[in-house]
Structures are given as structure tokens and as C-alpha cells.
Amino acid sequence: MRVMKTKLFFLLLILGILGSCEPTESFSPNEIGIVEGVRPIYSSSEDWNIISSKGPQPIQSLGKIYYKDQHIYVNERFKGIHIIDNSNPSNPVPIKFIEVLGSEDIAIKGNFLYVDNITDLVVLDISNLQNIQEINRVANLYPDAGQATFPLGYTGFFECVDDTQGIVVGWETTILDNPTCWR
Secondary structure (H helix, E strand, O other), X not given: XXXXXXXXXXXXXXXXXXXXXXXXXXOOOOOOXXXXXXXXXXXXXXXXXXXXXXXXXXXXXXXXXXXXOOEEEEEEOOOEEXXXXXXXXXXXXXXXXXXXXXXXXXXXXXXXXXXXXXXXXXXXXXXXXXXXXEEEEEOOOOOOHXXXXXXXXXXXXXXXXXXXXXXXXXXXXXXXXXXXXXX
């Protein structure tokens, strides 16, 4: 029994040491070659927190989906929310896109849509889809969100973040030539 406890202790110790390692590594240039990875999307201006309604946009990256009052709300990671009229399920019609940079998650309660906007949590009144209004903003609720040094939930090669280019509002898949960052 004592041997088993000792083995378990060492296993947990090794896992603890490995789990505390830095999540990114650097590689020497010309060591990797051409690979698929992700690169940061920057917003260099202060207008990242402006939310706007636009006409329908093509969905490129399907995210969380909500259904409310015959409408489907689809979050497109880092870009915003698609609104689709589903009153005829055999013929859904895209009707609007709400641009919310850095959005990764949405929730709906009653006539209010909650969405993250990089560092802020925003509340939108969706009772009138022709006149969607921002009614509240909790500024800096996620203070580290715009200072990401690596893509959360991603393992692989990525383009290192360059703080001089602005705030990171998302990540996109691309082809990288000898990337120096990996996670």
C-alpha cells in the first residue's frame, strides 16, 4: 500500500511540474518551414468598442447559437452576431449582422442580448430588430482579454503578438512561414 501511495505522489508531482511550465515556446527561424497556424487580428484604433448593425453577412465560423421568437442568433467568434429569421424553417433568411469585435460568447434573457466586446460586457436591447440599442456596458470586466499573448484554447503554431500593432480582437487561421511561437 505504501509503494502505491509513493507512486501516486511522484505521478502527481510530475504532473504538477509539467502543468506549471510556460505555455509558449520559441523556436529558431528557418527551423519549422511552412505550416498552418493562426495569427492575431488587431484593432489599432480606439473604435473597437463601437457596436453597429449591418446587413446580412456570410457566416464563416459558426459559434454559439440561440433561438428566440422565431429568430436564430449565431455568434461568429471575434466578429459579431448573425440574426436569421426562422419563421419558415425550410427557408431561413439572414436579416442582420451586429458587429461586435472580439465577441466570443453570447447569452439572451428576455429582450436582452449579452455579448463580450473584448474587455467589456455589453447589453443590447433586441426587442426591435430594426433598432438594436446598446443599453449598458460593464467596462473592463475582462481586463486581460485585449492583451492576449497567445490564442486561448488553441494548441499549435501561431504568429507572435506584436503589441505595437494594437489590441488583439481575435485570431484567424492562416499559413505561417517559420513561425517562432507555439503553444
